[in-house]
Amino acid sequence: MANLIEVKNLKKYFSTPRGMLHAVDNVTFNIEKGKTIGIVGESGCGKSTLGKTLMRLHNPTSGQVLYKGADIASMDIKEFKKNYRSHIQMIFQDPYASLDPRMSVLQLIEEPIKVNNKGMAKAEVTKKAKEMMELVGLAKRLEMSYPHELDGGRRQRIGVARALSLNPEFIVCDEPVSALDVSIQAQILNLLQDLQRDRGLTYMFITHDMSVVKHISDDIAVMYLGQMIEKCPANEIFKNTIHPYSQALLSAIPIPDVHLKKERIVLKGELTSPIDPKPCCRFAARCPYATDKCLAEEPVLRELKPGHSVACHFAEQFVK
Numbered sequence: 543m544a545n546l547i548e549v550k551n552l553k554k555y556f557s558t559p560r561g562m563l564h565a566v567d568n569v570t571f572n573i574e575k576g577k578t579i580g581i582v583g584e585s586g587c588g589k590s591t592l593g594k595t596l597m598r599l600h601n602p603t604s605g606q607v608l609y610k611g612a613d614i615a616s617m618d619i620k621e622f623k624k625n626y627r628s629h630i631q632m633i634f635q636d637p638y639a640s641l642d643p644r645m646s647v648l649q650l651i652e653e654p655i656k657v658n659n660k661g662m663a664k665a666e667v668t669k670k671a672k673e674m675m676e677l678v679g680l681a682k683r684l685e686m687s688y689p690h691e692l693d694g695g696r697r698q699r700i701g702v703a704r705a706l707s708l709n710p711e712f713i714v715c716d717e718p719v720s721a722l723d724v725s726i727q728a729q730i731l732n733l734l735q736d737l738q739r740d741r742g743l744t745y746m747f748i749t750h751d752m753s754v755v756k757h758i759s760d761d762i763a764v765m766y767l768g769q770m771i772e773k774c775p776a777n778e779i780f781k782n783t784i785h786p787y788s789q790a791l792l793s794a795i796p797i798p799d800v801h802l803k804k805e806r807i808v809l810k811g812e813l814t815s816p817i818d819p820k821p822c823c824r825f826a827a828r829c830p831y832a833t834d835k836c837l838a839e840e841p842v843l844r845e846l847k848p849g850h851s852v853a854c855h856f857a858e859q860f861v862k
């Protein structure tokens with residue numbers, strides 16, 4: 543299958559009083575059409591900034607984001623909004639914060655349709671918004687309800703309906719279930735998977751929760767301090783985690799079996815500063831296997847076996 547999205551050497555730096563914060567640093571990956579890449583990592587690893595940079599909510603410092611071959615990272619923002627914004631949408635973590643509390647459910651879903659279809663008749667806008675409500679499982683009786691009257695799951699369904707109302711091909715899902723109860727999380731994940739199957743959608747699914755991402759992803763990429771440090775097919779990472787940081791991240795997932803014993807890897811050491819970082823392994827200060835080479839040379843993401851890439855000088859030693 544062809545790649546819908548190709549990200550090449552993408553960087554997003556922010557100027558701070560203490561120096562340049564490398565929020566996203568030289569990130570490269572592809573997403574095939576109709577597939578999902580899960581982006582995981584601790585809070586502050588740059589995964590949300592990566593999503594927002596793909597959406598052009600941040601302008602990239604350098605690098606390319608190719609959507610069907612067109613570089614949406616460097617094109618004029620007006621051209622992006624006019625020709626590409628509707629194809630690339632985002633679902634946010636906190637639906638309550640992203641919804642205008644003064645608007646009813648129907649109005650909230652009508653809003654992006656109106657903005658992106660100037661001249662569309664009011665009746666047509668309403669018809670499309672009602673279709674979207676049905677598509678995402680929002681009952682007709684909720685049309686005139688307000689966000690504060692709904693539970694988190696229904697509010698997130700509004701977010702999904704708003705994103706889908708523009709017929710996108712690619713959706714960045716930024717922690718879409720982390721604010722929801724576990725039972726409601728499953729409903730939203732199932733909804734996203736059904737929509738992907740029926741509409742051929744392509745997702746980038748950002749989360750800090752490995753147990754969520756394994757249910758929805760085809761590929762998983764692990765980020766640490768702005769860099770992608772491991773990328774592989776989803777089932778491979780759970781069978782053969784290679785990077786020492788990914789091993790620690792996975793060891794924290796609870797297993798629902800009292801007979802299975804799994805040792806949790808507790809990381810020690812200080813987090814390296816992402817401000818003007820030195821050219822070394824950014825995980826070296828917390829890595830139990832660090833050597834002088836790790837403190838002097840930055841490891842690059844390299845393919846160890848088909849589809850499985852790792853950024854670690856000694857990755858071969860950690861292959862099971």
Ligand code: SF4
Nearest residue numbers: 823826829836854855
């Ligand atoms: Fe650890 Fe060195 Fe590998 Fe970094 S490069 S993960 S410090 S062994």
